Amino acid sequence: MPMKPRVYNFCAGPAMVPPEVLDALRADLCDWQGLGRSVLEVSHRTEAYRALQAKAIANLRTLLGLGDDYEILLLQGGASGQFAMLPYNFLRAGTAADYVVRGYWGEKAARQAARVGTVHTLREPADWTPGAVYAHVTTNETIAGTRLPEIFPLPKAPLCADMSSDILAAPRDYRRYALFYAGAQKNLGVAGLAVIAAQHDFLSQARRNLPAAFCYLEHAHADGLYHTPNAFAVDALCHVTDWLLREGPQNVWERNARKAERLYAELDASSFWRPLAPKAERSLTNVTFRLPTAALEEAFLAQAEERGLVALRGHRALGGIRASLYNALPEAAVEALIAFMRDFARVNA
């Protein structure tokens, strides 16, 4: 089969990976670090693997601006695994947690927690319940394409967050959070891994004596090696964070801001496009909009695909179009999308 030219991939996740990272991963499937075998075939008990994991975590610590008062864990199971682990570790009988629910993912997190204990759901990150054992927010909702305000009144309870779809996509004071997590397959590499950062003080209050695979303290105690890690995803995380550091996070964040601004400006310039998120809540990473008719949307998606602009279909719950603009999506992809939108509107508006 002839190689197809690389497309611009607007998928909400698993998302585009920087081409440099794909090159590095391919090389690591040959001879990793001169060991005569691939990164897939090296024991996690070796110095080589431990150094890889330590580097990935050090990179994250730098990028997130976290000190040694935070534990960083790289666990399997993605953010959905954390929907279960967080309440299982902190939501004891007789306690309750606050969950801010403003979309699909916040609601999903709250529903999982409600299978473990008592959950109060709130619409605004302000009306915190006194005595909550923790408070949970979702910083960005991929389906509706909305984001939480960056600044809101802090709860008295430790603040926890699902940041899967906007971690390291913009400047943020991560130290406001006692614990946060993100699946890696949007901004941090590939599927099969969750990054969890937690203040030691908060973590020390977690339950002990849980089955080890579900227990934060067991994973922390074992330096993240309680069980065989997903070394390939850790390697990808290391390459992606190396790439972010090389590019300069400030440059990446400015680029992300330009990408979103240009696309929203295009959507606002003609009534042909119907952006879905309220202006004040517009997501930086997931831009959602509709066209006048479903038939036009299908034509739009098909013609975009022909131009190498792929995975633009909105989530089935909402329909329409969704362009995800994570870190690895180049500005040229947004330029190509806008050029196509203009052509399409000229013919169809």
Add this chain to the structure above:
Amino acid sequence: MPMKPRVYNFCAGPAMVPPEVLDALRADLCDWQGLGRSVLEVSHRTEAYRALQAKAIANLRTLLGLGDDYEILLLQGGASGQFAMLPYNFLRAGTAADYVVRGYWGEKAARQAARVGTVHTLREPADWTPGAVYAHVTTNETIAGTRLPEIFPLPKAPLCADMSSDILAAPRDYRRYALFYAGAQKNLGVAGLAVIAAQHDFLSQARRNLPAAFCYLEHAHADGLYHTPNAFAVDALCHVTDWLLREGPQNVWERNARKAERLYAELDASSFWRPLAPKAERSLTNVTFRLPTAALEEAFLAQAEERGLVALRGHRALGGIRASLYNALPEAAVEALIAFMRDFARVNA
């Protein structure tokens, strides 16, 4: 850095991957199925991913000899995740489970279950407790290098097994088991994935309303797509099972039997070598032995490494030497090891 020639890797896991599979995985990091992006960058909601997962499961069904009365799930978290999930799903208050403990991994599985409910540990897979809700065995112990007899009196309770280190390494009647699981990084591909096979009848008795990430029935209900799967590991599983089918499982199993027989014969031929496992319990996949002194063992490991025979160090709990002979390890590796052992014994015996 110049590429090092590929070594013979006797690692107990993550283990060697067939070179053909590594080649295929590298290609899949370029343009996967003509989609203009890598396998890492394709949504799990696409037809392409669903077809990949369906093929991996169909291959497993063929190789394991299982019909549609078994559900096959591909979940993150490896076998250690299953140590937690199995009791969490089946070990209700007021019930108890039997765990056969004959080594490190059996003990670890039992200890995790004991954090969830009542566990009876047995030494022999015979003295089953009446009324157990399930009975659990570990078919092969990687650290001691021992295996369970293939045939033993079946319990009345549904039989469950950790088969991480010998799944598809030899013929087996998998239909004796109500549920079995294996981490993929020894015989089935790469780390970050567990294969779980379970009879529908048994599975239907599992708990509901658990947090979904921990709940077998939720994963089954979502066709294994409750959350973003580790697509790379599923792709590796598909390539490894394709490779097994091409090689012919019978041929692979005969090769495995020859590999183990030849190595044990070499160990039995001279008192210089001190095989660790009782003869009747010798593992097919993990051959453990000691040399007369710790200094000789260090010299053995260093010289083996120079000959490109790597990861032969025994587990730290036991010391000595361990040669793991999983499916992807070629017979030539065992021949090279034996040739080296003869040279080493000639000089040092």
